[in-house]
Amino acid sequence: MEFAKKKFGQNFITDKNLINRIIDILDQEEDHLIIEIGPGRGALTKELINRFSKVIAIEIDPDMESILKSEIKSEKFELIIEDCLEVNFKKLIEDNKFKKVSLISNTPYYITSEIIFRTLNVSKFLDKAIFMVQKEVAQRICAKANENNYNNLSVAAQLYSDIKYEFTVNKNMFKPIPKVDSAIISLTFNEVNLKKVNDDAKFVAFVRKLFNNKRKTILNNLSNITNNKEEALNVLDKICLNQNLRPENIDIDKFIEMYNEVY
Structure with missing residues (x-):
């Protein structure tokens, strides 16, 4: 029996009901490419293969290669032993011609934000993307304006998708048992908000800068970007936004309006 490695943030799912509950969130169209990040010992992977046309699993730990290849004998399965942060997802998807593509990840806690931003x-x-993350991180990603933990990642996720906090996963459902509970969140991608900005990467960077000093007012934070307090004040007046609000009080619609005034 291989032991989970702390350096890779490995915690394996063993409960069959939990596995099915997670996979049920995906659209159940068989002609479907599933990219799985962090398959571990393959408990989730095996069920994905039962349901969908192709599963590409990306695993950082080379010691898992022999386990996965010996336990999963299917033409529908492809294994990539690589750090997921180094994988060219665009090329991977383009090389596999599927009408529907989803990503699923039992996300290592130490690189959660990087994986989500790459997605x-x-x-x-x-x-669609399904992430299993620490409960606190899930609440942050799913937060709306004026809620606890609302931050630039919350806004970025809303730019690209409809986000849903699916359910909490008790820490005792993993081996080894982590210190905190996890949660499953889903992101269903659409272009509703994307169409409102001229450059999505620039918008995300803009929002990130505004959240750099969360305790400062939006006027102060915006002034740091425009390098001109008067100009920042004019922008806020144009979009009818109170200059004394803080970034966590502002919803995505107002961030989009503000961005479009500045750029």
């Missing part, structure tokens, strides 16, 4: 960057090639 958002290729969202136009994806239909």
Whole structure:
């Protein structure tokens, strides 16, 4: 029996009901490419293969290669042993001609934000993404304006998708048992908000800068971007936004209006 490795943030799912509950969130169209990040010992992978046309699993730990290849004998399965942050997802999707493509990840806690931002960057090639993350991180990603933990990642996720907090996963459902509970969130991608900005990467960077000093007012934060307090004040007046609000009080619609006034 291989032991989970702390350096890779490995915690394996063992409960069959939980596995099915996670996979049920996906659109159940058989002609469907599933990209799985962090398959571990393949518990989720095996069920994905039962349901869908192709599963590409990306695993950072070379020691898992022999386990996965010995336990999964299917032409529908492809294994890539590589750091998911180094994988060219766009090329991977383009090389596999599927009408529907989804991503699923039992996300290592230490690189959660990086994986989510990388997924958002290729969202136009994806239909849906499911992430298992720490409960606190899930609440942050799903937060709306004026809620606890609302931040630039919350806004970025809303730019690309409809986000849903699906359910909480008790820490005792993993081996080894992590210190905190996890949660499943889903992102269903669409271009509703994307069409409102001229450059999505520039918008995300803009929002990130506004959240750099969360305790400062939006006027102060915007002034740092425009390098001109008067100009920042004019922008806020034009979009009818109170200059004393803080970034966590502002919804995505107002961030989009503000961005479009500045750029």
